[in-house]
Amino acid sequence: MLLVPSLPAAAIVNGVPDDGEHxxxxxxxxxxxxxxxxxxxxxxxxxxxxxxxxxxxxxxxxxxxxxxxxxxxxxxxxxxxxxxxxxxxxxxxxxxxxxxxxxxxxxxxxxxxxxxxxxxxxxxxxxxxxxxxxxxxxxxxxxxxxxxxxxxxxxxxxxxxxxxxxxxxGFGVLPEVGLLDRLARVKGRTYEPVGYGLEESGPLTASGGDTRRKATQKLVNLNGVFGYGKGTSAKFSNNQGTNTTGGTCSGDSGGPVLAGDTSHVIVAVTSFGINPTCTGSDGAYRVDQADDLAWLATFGVTAP
The missing domain is CATH 2.40.10.10 (Trypsin-like serine proteases)
Incomplete structure (x- = not known):
């Protein structure tokens, strides 16, 4: 019914229903x-x-x-x-x-x-x-x-x-400057994306969408993508595995990547998919940068 962009964008894949959590x-x-x-x-x-x-x-x-x-x-x-x-x-x-x-x-x-x-x-x-x-x-x-x-x-x-x-x-919470750099040092830490995107995507298939879901991801790295260095994008695992349930896909763009499964702190927003099948890894734009937080402050929202 809707024309939904495939890239950039991302949706919850292999996740679970949000069940009123967010x-x-x-x-x-x-x-x-x-x-x-x-x-x-x-x-x-x-x-x-x-x-x-x-x-x-x-x-x-x-x-x-x-x-x-x-x-x-x-x-x-x-x-x-x-x-x-x-x-x-x-x-x-x-x-x-x-x-x-x-x-x-x-x-x-x-x-x-x-x-x-x-x-x-x-x-x-x-x-x-x-x-x-x-x-x-x-x-x-x-x-x-x-x-x-x-x-x-x-x-x-x-x-x-x-x-x-x-x-x-309360509502979603903005992070302190550089929070994701500090969290990245914690071995095995998981993060929670939330969104309304597709649950499965492929060259000829697509399923799910338009329902709020969540997943559990691990951080792959903070090295940036496409030649841009640290401080912009974060890459998260989009595969099921130990302590993870999947990731994001088309339609989850803009949704929060939370600092943990009980946290309301947004360390990044879902930004783009690495491949159209929504597997492997995906990219999120970091919110914990000083210039971005300064812009958000012009709307009257700041980190606690």
Missing amino acids: PYVGQLLYYVPDAVDSRFDDPGGWFTCTGTLLDETTVLTAGHCVYGIGTDGEPTTLPDGALSSTGGTDVWINFLEAPDYSALPPSSTFVPDGNDERYDAWSAVLDADPDWRSATAYHHPEYDDGNFVLHDLGVLVLDEPAPDYATSD
């Missing part, structure tokens, strides 16, 4: 007017990601999950196309463990030249459903969609506060 983690549904959906003659694509409430109005996600989000169905990209303006409003987030998409008319209803009508119909349904909360999207000012492994952070500011999704310990 009510502050929700699923984004958003519209990018410039995106191509091959089923339609005119542009416009719908996508899903994952995000984490840091307080009653602020959601942390990935930069590539908010880049190019439209406003009232119109593009927000700048005329030269080099950067996207911030402040797109065609984004909604749902904190149910299994969001209900049944009220959205099937895309096939609008193929091939009714993409604008699809936007009108879907946005009207989402606006009328209290479980889908509207927001304004912002990407990190240094985010580059052509090189998303750098500064892959985004923020949603909800139109209305959402106080009901905290645990007894």
Whole structure:
């Protein structure tokens, strides 16, 4: 039903149901007017990601999950196309463990030249459903969609506060500077990604998705990827094994990688997959860097 990007992105593979453990983690549904959906003659694509409430109005996600989000169905990209303006409003987030998409008319209803009508119909349904909360999207000012492994952070500011999704310990928590470097020294330590992505992905198959799940991962290294050094991305194991249950896949992008199975501290956000089968390892963008935490502080959220 949705056009979901395969890369960048990632989803919980071989994990387990979240079972209410992280009510502050929700699923984004958003519209990018410039995106191509091959089923339609005119542009416009719908996508899903994952995000984490840091307080009653602020959601942390990935930069590539908010880049190019439209406003009232119109593009927000700048005329030269080099950067996207911030402040797109065609984004909604749902904190149910299994969001209900049944009220959205099937895309096939609008193929091939009714993409604008699809936007009108879907946005009207989402606006009328209290479980889908509207927001304004912002990407990190240094985010580059052509090189998303750098500064892959985004923020949603909800139109209305959402106080009901905290645990007894509160919402998701930002890390101290350099926390992941210190945790990496602990041999055998595990981490917990949470998201709404696919449970299995392959060249011709895909299954699951749109349900909040969690997994247990081990940190592979902090060496960075694609020629970029330490301080940007972290690589986590995406295989089942001793003390691990799997990893992430398409649709988990922007979801939190927590410091442990009882922790609410976000050390990274799921950013990209190493391969399309969601096995081996995957990449997450580190949140525990001084410049990123400084940008998040402009939204009024800081580490305790």
